[in-house]
Amino acid sequence: MAFPDRIERTVQLAQPPGAVWSALTTAEGLGAWFGDGADIDLRPGGAAQLRWDGGFTADLCVERVEEPVVFAFTWRLHGLPADDPRRTYVEFTLEPTDAGTRLTVVESGFAQLPLPDRAAPYEANTEGWDRELGELVAYLNQATA
Known part of the structure; x- marks a missing residue:
């Protein structure tokens, strides 16, 4: 069996698409559930950054903005040097x-990674999406409570 190239998660949210869109595409929304702070220039080619307490950051490049249906970005694979050009594509x-x-x-x-190097980032991001989507659900439920 080939090693998977993609992580896919689906979650049912009680909020309408507009509320979910805001949580995904605004600095306030992103910083509330995906890290501890965020900045975003919401346009294709725009830069975004997620920040966590303790100093970890993730730099993103906005790729698609089709309100309120599709939002996508690319980001560096965790563990690669900062100057490595390889990125994964994340689409909501x-x-x-x-x-x-x-x-x-x-x-x-x-x-993009050689087979022996894929497991660690794939597993870390798989666990990360499970955790982050749980935080998104909690954030949205709290915002509408």
């Missing part, structure tokens, strides 16, 4: 449902 797709919004997150591009 929002679909309205009777109950709120179905959010699908796909991160792809792990196959």
Whole structure:
């Protein structure tokens, strides 16, 4: 079996797409659930940064902005040197449902790494998306409580 190149997660949210979109695409929203602070220039080619207490940061490049349906960015694979050009592509797709919004997150591009080097970033990001999406759900539920 080939090593997977993508992580895909889907979560059903009780909030409408507009509320979810704001949580994904504003500095206030991102900084509340995806890290401890954020900046974002919401346009294709725009820069974004996520910050965590303790000094860790993640630099993003906005790739797609199709409000309120698709938001995507690229970011560096954790563990690679800062000057390494390889990035993974993260895409959020929002679909309205009777109950709120179905959010699908796909991160792809792990196959850029040699096979022995894929496992660590793939596993770290798989665990990371599970944790971060849980934080998104909690943030949105608290915001609408």
